[in-house]
Structures are given as C-alpha cells and as structure tokens.
Amino acid sequence: MNARVLDFAIKYGFLILLAIMVIYFSLAAPGFSSPRSAVFVLQSVAITGILALGVTATLVVDGFDLSIGAVATSALMLSAYSMVILEHSAVVAVILCLAMGAIVGLINGLLIVKFRVPDLLATLGMMFLLIGLQRIPTQGNSIATGMALGNGDVAEGAFSPAFLWLGRHRFDLFIERLVPMPVIIFLIVAIMIWLFLGYTRHGRLMYAIGSNERAAGLVGAPVNRYKVVAYMISGVTAAIGGILLAARLGRGDIASGNNLLLDSVAAALIGFAVLGAARPNAFGTAIGALFVGILLQGMTMMNAPYYTQDFVKGAVLVAALVFTFYLSSRRSGPGH
C-alpha cells in the first residue's frame, strides 16, 4: 500500500501540484483563468522552453551546455546585424543564425570529444567568448534602425516584417489573434525533440551513452559523433530561441543571456521529476518550463515583487530535485 502511494506520488506528484497551482491562481488572481492568460503563459515560456529542450539533449548524453544563453543573445545580435546593417532579408538572417548555432554546437562538441575538455569548462569558455564576440562588431552598442555607424553613415536597414512575424504573429484559434507564433514553434520543437529522443534509435543510443558511455561504445555506438550531435542540437535550438527573442524585441539588444541560461536549466531539471522519469526528457522539460511560467504569471498578477519570484523558482527547483533524486531512488531500492 505504502509503496503504491509513493509510486503514485512520484509519478503524478508534480502534475497534481501544477493543477493545484492553476486552481489556486484562478481563484486568487482576477483574469488568470482566461484563454488569453493561458496563451500569455505559453508565450512567456516559449523562448526559455526552446532553450531548455536544447539543454535536455545535452543532458541526455550526460553533458551540459552553459553556452546556450550566450548563443541565444548572439543570434539576437546576429539577426539584427544582418538585417539592419547588412540589409539582408529575413530568410538570410534566419539561416545565418541557425548556422551560427550549429557551428557553435559543433565547436563545443569537438572541444569536448576531441580535445577532452570537460563539458562545463568548454561551454563556459564558449559562453564568455560569445558574450564578447557579439559586441565586437558594434563596439558594445545595441543595434537599431537609424543607428550611427562608425564611418558617419546611418544604418538604413530594418527588421523585415517577415522576421517580426516569427515573433509577433498570432493565429486565430476560436478567439481572434490568440496563439502567437513562438508558441507554435515551441510546440513543434518540443514534439520533434520528444519524438527524436524517445522514439528513434538515435535517441535511445543517446540515452545509452548518457547512462554508460563505455558500455555504449563497446557495443559499437559512435559515442563521439552522438555527443557532437547533441551539442549541435543544443546550439541550433538556442539560436531558434534567439531568433524569436529578436523578433519579439525588434532590435539587437546586448545582453549576456545568463538569465535565459539559468531559467532553461531550471526547466530541464524540473523536468526530471515529471512522471517520475528521473532522467532528462523532452516532455518533462516542456512541463517544467510551463510550471515555472504559470507560477511567475500568477505571482505577477498578484503583485508579488520580483525577489519573491526568484525565491519561489528556487524552491520549486529544490523540490523537484528531491523528487528526482531521493524519492525515485527509494522506489527503485538501494543499489540503483
């Protein structure tokens, strides 16, 4: 009996907590329980959620990518630079950003598998490198139409409407102009990563590499190649996040992206606890991001100051980690 209760708690505890939270905020915060409000939550988690899915891919191969926040803000600056200063089209800007993300992921991966640099250190180095690099072309200035260039000219380019559409367009769904494009992209990325990790041979091999690299190598899995691929997935998803950020802001804002990194790592770790998975998984990550988003939206609606929000975010993360590492280990018994 006791074991069954524990099992149930591990499996559904987090989802039940989520439901309780939604009910509480619906009663306590006016305007919380409306379709628009639900969409706001989705929109506010879309970007960190996409980044978190990338983190998940690296966590699966027992790696870690600290550079995703910097990749996202680099993509933000690169897209602005490409459209505003070089006057490229939206398509070129998007391709450049995705390529940048893939290349950064490739370099991260090669540093880790070829040069044997520990993953945290390699991606930490990459993070600093990118934070600096993204500021070099504009001498540390943000990019906007009409900015003065060094040679006395003025930047004539602008964010193209097609690019802004990626961040701002909203599709009709029962209500006019309801679902924003970033939410759709978030859902698509989530489903793709979920299917890839959970239901393809490649994904399963990646989990195998994550749980025992030597064993996976001995049975013939190309361990290094999969690790590099994981970092490339992470780089590309971070670049997608950066593109959406740029499309929402409509300018190239310099930012370190550290908060994006921390929030997305938190979402991925909270995801461990969802459905008692006790391992990185795309579904959990998406729920984890949503959990944090709902919490922050509800608290903001109730006028809670920002520091209580950080506090609660931390508390949720600690609770999730307890779920994952303590309860799950008890369930599977000692020796796991």
Add this chain to the structure above:
Amino acid sequence: MLRRHFIAFTAAAVTALSAGTASADMPAPFDNPEEVSIALVRYLSTGDFFQAYLSGVESQAAALGVDLRVFDSRQDAALQADMVDQAIALNVDGIIIQHGLTESMKEAAQRAVDAGIKVVAFDVNVENEAIPQIEQSDYLLGRMALDQALADNGNAFTAGYVYVPGIAPLDRRDVAWKEVQAENPDITEAAVFGTLDNPIANSVANQARAVLQANPTINVVFAPYDEFAKGVKIAVDEAGLTDDIDIYSADISTADISAMREPGSAWVTTVATNPAVVGEVSVRALALMLAGDNPGASVVVPPTLITQDFLNEQDIKNMDDLGAKMPQFQHADVAMADWMPLPAR
C-alpha cells in the same frame, strides 16, 4: 554665437593637434595639453548609456588634447578601488570616478586627493568635499515625465509602475513618483512590478502582460528606465491596448526613438539627459579644477523632455538628429569657461 566660435576653434584645434600648437589660449596646465593625463575609472560599462558616456568623455578629452586612460572594473567594486591606486601610481593629473559603491570608493578617492590629484565623481557619492559630484538629475527625470503624464491625463488616472528597489538611479526616480502620488491622491497605483533579468525588455514584457491582464483599468504606465518602457510597450502591443495606455519613461537611445515613433506607439514621452553630454561635462569639470577653478560641489546636467509628437513633427530618426533639432540635448551649458574647447559636432 560664443558656441559657434568654440566650434570653429575646436575644429582648428583638432586639425592642429598633431602639431601640438592647439593650446595657445588655454591656461596652465593646458598650455601643454599633451603632458596632461586623466583617468576614467569605471564601475559600469555595458550598455548604450555607458557606451555613449565614454564617447562623450573621449571627445571632450580629445578637444582638450589631453591623454585619456580608461580603466574598466566591470562591476567589480574592489577592482575599481585598485584601479584608482593604479591611476595614482601612473601619476595622472586627474581622475573621473564613474559609478561605484560609496563604501569601496571613499577611501580610494581620498588617497587620490591626498596624492594631489584632482578628482570628480559621476553618479557615486564618495563623501569628500574636495570631489565635485557630476549628476544627471534622476529626480528631475522622473518628475518631468510625471508632470507630462499629469498634463496629458489629468490628476486622476490608474497607473502601473515599473520599479526595482535598491538600484540607486531608480530609487531617486522613485522619489518623484512618491511625491506625485502624495500630491495627487486621485492617482491609483494598481500594480508595481519590474525585474532586471536580462534581456530586461523581454522579462518586463512577460510581467507587464500579466499585470495588464489582471488590471484592465490601467491607462498610464510609469516606467522610468527605457528598458522597462520597451518591455511594457511590447506587452501593450501584444495585448492590443496601444490606444488605451500611455507609457511615460526616462532615458533615450536610437532604438528608443524608433520604438516611440512606431505608428500608434503607446510610448508617448521620455525625459533624458544625453549620456555623451554627461561624459563631456565630467571632463570639463575636471579640466576646470586642473586649471585652478572650482566647478562647485555639485554639477547637475539638466534633463530634456522628449515627446512622441516632437519626434514625429521633426522627423527625428536617431540620436544625432535629436541633438541637431534639440540643441539643449546636444550641449549642456555647465562646467564651462571662456577658454574651454568643445568637441566638434
């Protein structure tokens, strides 16, 4: 008229600088400006404001013909104090302390004064009578924006307020908000929110979306920092409330100008001092001290009210246009002397 003279003079000075003969009219020690060196010791450096401030310091230093060294502590308070000691060791003639913490800078500043170095401080109180304070009046920034809000909306409106306590300039702007609230009891403060999670505009936009949903009666948002205003504007646009809400803010940049000028933009007013001008004033105040004058204990750079209508009427696209159409934004007539060369425009 006088200014034009200076501009002509400066232009001549800049061309003649390499020959080192620019300084005929300037008092000692600027009769040999290439032998004068000043140091800028920075605490904050990332972002448009600080970039523009640096460019102002550089251009005024170049106009004077002095040697400028820039020390950047990147928000490391202890390192900033060490950098003052480095500057002392390098035998500079003057030091500008740009931001920092009173606790860590007070003693370092005193050591510089003891070493016979002239020191000015921008936006940090080092509690030293020998050190003039350069300030952009944050209180006035807030007050002027709110006066415009009162003029536009009457003295009874429902406000959202974006504020993060503990940040010195925001705290000083907050004084103006408290004061206006006390004077106008019919102003309802429906919500206070704000965060400095970066990218700030994106995080504030997420919060503002929730706040506007929860408080549909808000018709004025006071966001006394341009990143806040940008975030609120994104939320207002996304919620389709552009006609119902007016945003009043402080600070300005080229990107802000384009955001304010978007068709139907809710961001109607901002109040700003030109950070480049503040940089120039910092150098001029230091130059006055080096020449034996006294710029006064506090040198305040007055802010300018900038409305959306003005930007549209004058077709202003960037900071250069703004300076050209609004002379008081381009140059502040403080810390001036007859002999002082101004940067070429």
